[in-house]
Amino acid sequence: MLNPIVSNKKHFLIYVLSMGFILLAHFIILYFSFNFSLEIAISDAAIYTTMIFLLGIGIWYIVKYLAISEQKYHLILADHLITGGILVLIWLFSGYYSLSLIFKDETRYLNFLDDSLPWRFVYLIMVYALLVMIYYLINYYRQYHEKVLQESELKQTIQQSELNMLKSQINPHFLFNSLNSIHSLILADSEKASEMLMELSEFLRYTVRKDHNEQVSLKSELENIEKYLDIEKIRFGNRLVVEEEIDEACLNCKIPNMILQPIYENAIKHGVNESTDTVTISTKCSPVNGDLKISIGNNYSPGNLSKRGEGLGLENIKKRLKLHFKRSDLLEIEKSSFYFTVHIIIPKIEPEKIES
């Protein structure tokens, strides 16, 4: 880890300011309380504070080396006593000798310097302890911050993989039945077969693409669903009718990709598959209070009333919407004895958010 003082301009400024404050306090005491000359007061304060300033930066490396979590407390304490002791003695005596050399004719000051040695010792020990404490706190905070960051990253990864799982997967029943229809068309009407094969390929490509972009426009989702329904229309012939009522203004809205697909699969599974009558699947998209409202409905055979549970597919959509928008009230089911509708609300996305 980098030295928190040198590596950050703001931290360095704070460090310089607090050292300046110490220097000022040191000077004031010598100049006003002990009435030494300006020259002496400045020199004494400057030399001692400069040494604290320089060596103080170095204490970081001692703290880093003696990280609390990695060693036993009494060992760390012993190490600090030794390094701290040596450091303080270097501070104390290099200051003492340089000052007594500079002011070798000032007897009152030299006497004062001798007398003040124990106090200076205590003062420097305190500065050392304070710096060590601050460094440990910084260290602790950084580790904590990193841990939080890691945890949130982990959470995000889990959410992402959960989302991938919830995204609809290709239904094998649909796939093989479509292939069978294509096979049938090859035998009877090769042009129509090629048409259906293209549609199936495009649908599959859209479904299997590994797109990191979770959000897609409503337009591209609807286009894909149109392909899906076109394929099913070939399979089921006149048993399936598709109706659409889309407000143009909605087409550029972003929605989580493939989120509507399971609803159509359900409509096919419970509606068309189980009914001998024509089933109409209708889609409505419109802006409601600034949100996007999507309603997908289909009629179904009344005999299948009890069959119509809120299946896994809808449960998954609910979960996905919750993961995306942090709301659990975005999906609503309306059910009568012959008609089934799913309403989905995609909350308004702020214009600024789109840009960023």
Add this chain to the structure above:
Amino acid sequence: MEKTTIKALIIDDEELARKVILRYLEKHPEIEIVGECENGFAGLKAINENKPDLVFLDIQMPKINGFELLEVLEEKPLIIFSTAHDEFALKAFEHSALDYLLKPYSQKRFTEAVAKALSRIQSGLSQTAELEKLNHENEKREDYLHRIVVKEGSQVHVIPCGEIITLEAADDYVEIQTKSKKYLKQKPLSFFETRLHPDHFIRVHRSTIVAVSEISRLEPYSKDNFILILKNGKEVNVSKSGMKLLRDKLNF
């Protein structure tokens, strides 16, 4: 005449799927197609009317599916299943010697299946044992029943599970009481206990299963015994273990 023609019926809800079979059968002049049906009900009717020797049967269909159709058939013709992809169905097939075609399939594969069926018909063997086995395997499916198919004389009824009030054991049969009628089905009650959704149906007694939504209230009968009063006024005995199930499921 050396060969008698073989009568075949195609039951599949998708027209394009039926067309493949029709096309393939062009190479089998010995087989005469007596009908095409697009759902299980129509298929059942056609089987009873035309008495085909061979049936090409899809599984997933409206009204009643392929398995349900087999369940209510008395005289079973030879069956070749033609299906897309159904994990449960495949598992069931693997446990019986029946032939099944996975969509899409080739003419070659189709011919093999037909040849197998023809040799069976000529040797006079029936498929009954295998179909029984298939039925049995199919009962182990993990999904819950949505409807029950019951045959009554020549009529076939499809009972949605939401219509059921109680199921009661009566000898080899189960008496199914719905909101409008009573039906008999030849199955043990334990079958329904495992295949009906446990959130909606509770076996309150050795001989009775009740629909949770039909329960009106519970009344003490003697010191340890309770009776359930259903919404239609009917009273049902509750056994000790039934009481425990009720407590667990309904949280009281």
